[in-house]
Amino acid sequence: MRSRYVFVLILAVAGLMEAQDGSTLYQDRCASCHDSPTGRAPSIGAIKQMTGAAIYAALTNGVMKSQTAGLSTQQVLSLLVYIAPTGDLNAKPAFQKSCPGTAGLEPGHSAWSGWSPSVTNSRDQDAKAAGLAAADVPRLKLKWAFNLGPVTEARGQPAVAGNRVFIGTLAGDVYAIDANSGCVYWAFKATAGIRSGVAVGDANGVPAIFFGDRSAVMYALNADSGELLWRTRPVEHLLAQITATPQFYRGVIYQGFSSLEESLVADPNAVCCTFRGSVVALEAATGRTIWQRFTIAEPSKPTGKGKQQGPSGAAIWSTPTIDEQKGALYVATGDNYSNPVTDSSDAVLAFDLQTGALLWSRQLAQRDAYNSSCSSRVTTNCPENNGADSDFGQPPILVELGGGKRELVIAQKSGMVHAIDPDAEGKILWQTRAGAGGLLGGSQWGSAADTQHVYVAISDVVVHSVADPTAPGGHRVFPDPKKGGGLHAIDLKTGGIVWSSRPAVCPVIQAICSPAQSAAVTAIPGAVFSGALDGHMRAYSTTDGRVIWDFNTVREFPTVNGKPARGGSIDASGAAVAGGLVLVDSGYNEFGGMPGNVLLAFSVDGK
Secondary structure: OHHHHHHHHHHHHHOOOOOOOHHHHHHHHOHHHHOOOOOOOOOHHHHHOOOHHHHHHHHHHOOOHHHHOOOOHHHHHHHHHHHOOOOOOOOOOOOOOOOOOOOOOOOOOOOEOOOOOOOOOOOEOOHHHHOOOHHHHHHEEEEEEEEOOOOOOOOOOOEEEOOEEEEEOOOOEEEEEEOOOOOEEEEEEOOOOOOOOOEEEEEOOEEEEEEEOOOOOEEEEEOOOOOEEEEEOOOOOOOEEOOOOOEEEOOEEEEEEEEOHHHHOOOOOOOOOOOEOEEEEEEOOOOOEEEEEEOOOOOOEEOOOOOOEEOOEOOOOOOOEEEOOOOEEEEEOOOEOOOOOOOOOOEEEEEEOOOOOEEEEEEOOOOOEOOHHHHOOOOOOOOOOOOOOOOOOOOOEEEEEEOOEEEEEEEOOOOEEEEEEOOOOOEEEEEEEOOOOOOOOOOOOOOEEOOOEEEEEOOOOOEEEEEOOOOHHHEEEEEOOOOOOOEEEEEOOOOOEEEEEOOOOOOOOOOOOOOOOOOOOEEEOOEEEEEOOOOEEEEEEOOOOOEEEEEEOOOEEEEOOEEEEEOOOOOOOOOEEEOOEEEEEEOOOHHHOOOOOEEEEEEEOOO
C-alpha cells in the first residue's frame, strides 16, 4: 500500500508542473500504436484501466521503457498525467445510491451467482431459477436500461442474487442494482477497471460479492451494504491482471490470473517475457492466501537471445471449474509468450482443491508460443515458433453422461471442440471442428451445455486495417462484415454436430458490422442465448437452431439512472438469466467493434 500513496503524491506534484504538454508526447511516442491498435496492442482505453503505478513502471523500467528514452522525469510524469489512469486519486463511482428506503438483500433461488449458476461452468440455468420458459422467450421486451458510466465497453458478467443485480465496469465502478426497477442500492469504486464478472457467496456468514480489477487486486464487499470487507493483491507480477470471474466454493475463492505482458511487447526494446499464469485459493472471510500454483513450474530466465526470457505465459483467462466428486479444480490455459514452449500451455490442468497440487495436465495444442510482436511491423520479440495463438479463453464444462461416465468439454480458439475424461487424467474422448480458428477465431469466451448438447458459438472474426489520414495513427481497423459467426449444437457423447445455425447477414446500411459470435453462450431449457459483434442478442431453439428471438442493441436507450446510454457490439460476457430476467451487456470497441455502455434487462412483455 505504501507504494500507492507515494505514487499518488507523484501524480499530485506532476499536476502542478509546467512540463512539455503530455498530449504532444503521447501523439509523438504512443498514439500510432495505441489509438488505433492492431493485433494485440492494447488500446489507450485499456491502458487507462491499469493503475497509475503499473503504467509508470511500464514507462520507466518495463516494456515501454524505450518509448520514453531521453525524456526527463518531469516529461514522463507529464505524459502519465495526460494518460490519466482511472484508478487513482480515489475517484467516486459515476452513479450513487438511488433506491428509496433501506430494503435489504433478499436471497432467493433465482440466482446467477458468477460466471455460471453452477460450479461446473455449464452456463445452463434450470427452469425454476430462470423463471422463464422457452415458449415465453419470443415475448421478451426491454424492462429497464442502466447506464454503466463513462466507458466504451460493457463486458462484466452480471450476477443475480434474489432482488439484486451486481455488475462491475471498466471505469472501476461496482453497482448493486434493484432487479425490478434498476435503481442503485449502493456503489463502490475499485482501484482500477474491472474486466471480470462478480461472484456471489458469503464471508464467514456475511452475504458477500467477490471480484478482481485490471491491476490484479481482489475485493470482497458486503453484498447488502457495499462495505469493503477486504482487499488484497495475491500475485507479484506487475503486469498481472484479472479477466476471469472468481469461483466461490465452500468458503474459498478460486481465482485465475492473466497478464497484459503479451500485448505490450510489440516494442522491440521490451524485455519478453516473465509472466506465468497462476491460480490462487483465498479464504473468503479474510482474503488470506491458502495456496498459489503456477501453470508453468519453473520461473522465467534469460534464453540467450537478446533480451528474451522464458518460459512464460500459459495465462488463465477463464473461471476455474469445480469437480465436487473428485475434490479437483480445472483451469484452461493460454499460449506461451516466449520460448521455450511448455506442455502446460493451451491445456486443461487439474489441481487438488485443498492443496493446489497438480493432479494432471492435458495439452490440446502444441508449440503455441505467440505475443503481439508477431502481428506487428517489427517482430523482434516474436518467438521462433510464431504459434497460431490458439489458446483457451473459456473454462472447461464438467458434464454427466450417465452410467457413471463424465467428461470435460471445451471449445478452443483453434476452432476445435474437445471432450476429455476427468477420471482418466484428461484422456481425449472426441474432438470436433466447429470453426476455422485464428487470432480472434474459433470459440472465444464461453460455451454452454445441458444434459445432451454443448452449444458452441463461433467468432472467426477477420479484421482489416486501412489507411485513413483522419484517424489516430493514420489508419483504422474494421471487421469484415462477411466473415465469422454461427452456432453449433454438438452431441456430448459422440461429438457429432446435431445442428448448426448460420451466421446473421450484416445489413448494408450499417457502417461497422461483424456477424462474429464471440460472447459467451447461455442456455435455459429449450433455448440458447448468443450475442454477436453486430450488436444483436439472439435466442435459438435447442431443438433445431432456429432463431426464436432477436433484439438489436445498437441504439441509444433512456436509462433508469439518468443519462442515456448506448448499445454496441456484444462480446466477452453472456446473458445472465434468473428470476424471469435476461440481463445483457452491450458495447465493445476493440478490434473495430462498436462501443457502448449499457446494461439491458428484459422480461416477458417488459413486466
